[in-house]
Amino acid sequence: MKDPDIVSVAEIATEVFGSEKAGECILEDVARSAIVSKLVAARVQKGYSIRALARKMGVSPAKLCRLEDKQDDELSIGDIRDYANAVSLDFTTIVEQRKSSEAQMREDVSKVYALLENLSVYGERKWPEGGIRSKIKRFCGEVLMDFLVGDAVGVCC
Numbered sequence: 001m002k003d004p005d006i007v008s009v010a011e012i013a014t015e016v017f018g019s020e021k022a023g024e025c026i027l028e029d030v031a032r033s034a035i036v037s038k039l040v041a042a043r044v045q046k047g048y049s050i051r052a053l054a055r056k057m058g059v060s061p062a063k064l065c066r067l068e069d070k071q072d073d074e075l076s077i078g079d080i081r082d083y084a085n086a087v088s089l090d091f092t093t094i095v096e097q098r099k100s101s102e103a104q105m106r107e108d109v110s111k112v113y114a115l116l117e118n119l120s121v122y123g124e125r126k127w128p129e130g131g132i133r134s135k136i137k138r139f140c141g142e143v144l145m146d147f148l149v150g151d152a153v154g155v156c157c
Helices: 009-017 020-032 034-046 050-057 061-068 077-086 091-126 132-149
Strands: none
Touching: 009 020, 034 061, 034 077, 034 091, 050 061, 050 077, 077 091, 091 132
């Protein structure tokens, strides 16, 4: 590898494959497994092996392995609850953290859009021939919409 200062798996993937897309895929996978990661981290922190936790939960070690290999949207609420209880984590907090981060992002994007809309009105009054409104609309399309729908380059707010 070229750079010894690489510190994340996403950066390693980007370096190894020579593609930003590889790193982005890793980051997306990590984001889709946030709840699973918290559960596994709690198991490890508590010192439970897969066999020991499976015994405590009353499931087979194979079931627990499959559960730990899933992404968040593949988990049942019951599995999350049972696992969280077995490792003494608050079920509600785990689930709400995931929901609240996505909801917070959408709320923040809406606030930024509203502020930019107000700024564009002000800018248009101050510099009528400056084209500030179209620049702000372009920013919304190129940046803010990416947060809401992914690669929506060029979509206007």
